[in-house]
Amino acid sequence: MRETLEKYQVWLYLVAIFTGIGVGSYWQTVQAWAFALWPLLGVLLYATFTQVPLLHISQAFKDRRFMSALALGNFIIMPLVVWGLATLFGLEDAVLLGVLLVLLVPCTDWFISFTHLGQGDSARAIAAAPVLLLLQIVLLPLYVTLMMGEQLVGGHLLSELLPAFLGLIVTPLLLAWLTEKGAAQSAVLKRGVEVMGWLPVPLLAAVVFLIAASQxxxxxESQEMLWQIAVIFVLYLLAAALIGKTLHTLFRLPTASGRTLVFSLGTRNSFVVLPLAIALPDIWAAAVVVIVMQSLIELLGMVVYLACVPRLVKQPR
Structure with a gap:
């Protein structure tokens, strides 16, 4: 049942987004939607982080070639691609912030599901998840600072972003780590963590519904901007696939590991950074729309990835 839920999660999220837009257009009770959103976001982040094997981070380094390719792709090459796209399209202010927040952070949850469905190596994806999560938490503020420069200082964004980052991301992560540590010694907590494994998909569907309804x-109002943003996200997905294929060849990775790498570069942690954008003042509100748009494009892109990645990264003859 859980595997079936994860298999069809793309369509569940798409239905949730479009239903949210429809319901929000009819019942414009923004405050009510927003009031319901925050508790769900908190539970979602906590439940998702408990599924990341934080206590077993050392397992990720058993395959050094794969982890080297993964780190190089996610934290050096793809940030350069993001910077290039942002410069090429002349992005500024809230739109630039939204693009940076969502494209600079590799996914740590549904990329595992897509890796499994796309004939990748799920075990390596699971082992890599805590490394990806911890590195992005450390590097995201640095990358945003470097790429936004004066816009970051002029908009007083840093003083607003850091408290939200600590409260909305670091706190649930620490609670999840404590829960996992307790679950190693308590059968009750261990069972609780297993039950929470069912929660991320339905909770994320509820969250994207509420965000679409409230925004x-x-x-x-931002529909003219959305087409340009959509092009950026499509170009990002194309670049991720090509770079993943190239790194697979350069590092001589096994086929399944190469597919895992492609899915990691293509999927982003949109729901993790979404609370950061929502917590910011209204002047940065367009960043929320950008992140929601990226989620939509990525979900559609993953449908294409599932069909194409096994052909792009083939078994040797």
Whole structure:
């Protein structure tokens, strides 16, 4: 049942987004939607982080070639691609912030599901998840600072972003780590962690529904911008696939590991950075729309990835 839920999660999220837009257009009770959103976000982040094997981070380094390719791709090459796209399209202010927040952080949850469905190596994906999560927490503030420069200082963004980052990301992560540590010694907690493994997909569907419903007016007002943003996200997915294929060849990775690498470079941690954007003042509100748009494009892109990645990264003859 859980595997079936994860298999069809793409369509569940898409239905949730479009239903949220429809419902939000009809019942414009933004405050009510936003009020329901924050508890769900907190539970979602906590439940998801408990599924990341934080206590077994050393397992990721058993395959050094794979981890080297993964780190190089996610934290050096793809940030350069993001910087190039942002410069090419002349992004500024809230739109630039949204693009940076969502494209600089590799996914640590549904990329595992897509890796499994796309004939990759799920075990390596699971082992890599805590490394990806911890590195992005350390590097995201640095990358945003470097790429936004004066816009970051001029908009007083740093003083607003850091407290939100610590409260909305670091706190649930620490709670999840304590839960996992307790679960290693308590059968009750261990069972609780297993039950929470069912929660991320339905909770994320509920979250994207509420976000779409609460932000529908802003989405409508930003529709001229959305096409440009959509092009950026499509170009990102194409670049991720090609770079993943290239790194697979350069590092001489096994086929399944190469596919895992492609899915990691292509999927982003949109729901993790979404609370950061939502917590910021209204001047940065467009960043929320950008992140929601990226989620939509990525979900559609993953449908294409599932069909194409096994052909792009083939078994040797």
């Amino acid at each position: 529908v007016q802003l989405i409508i």
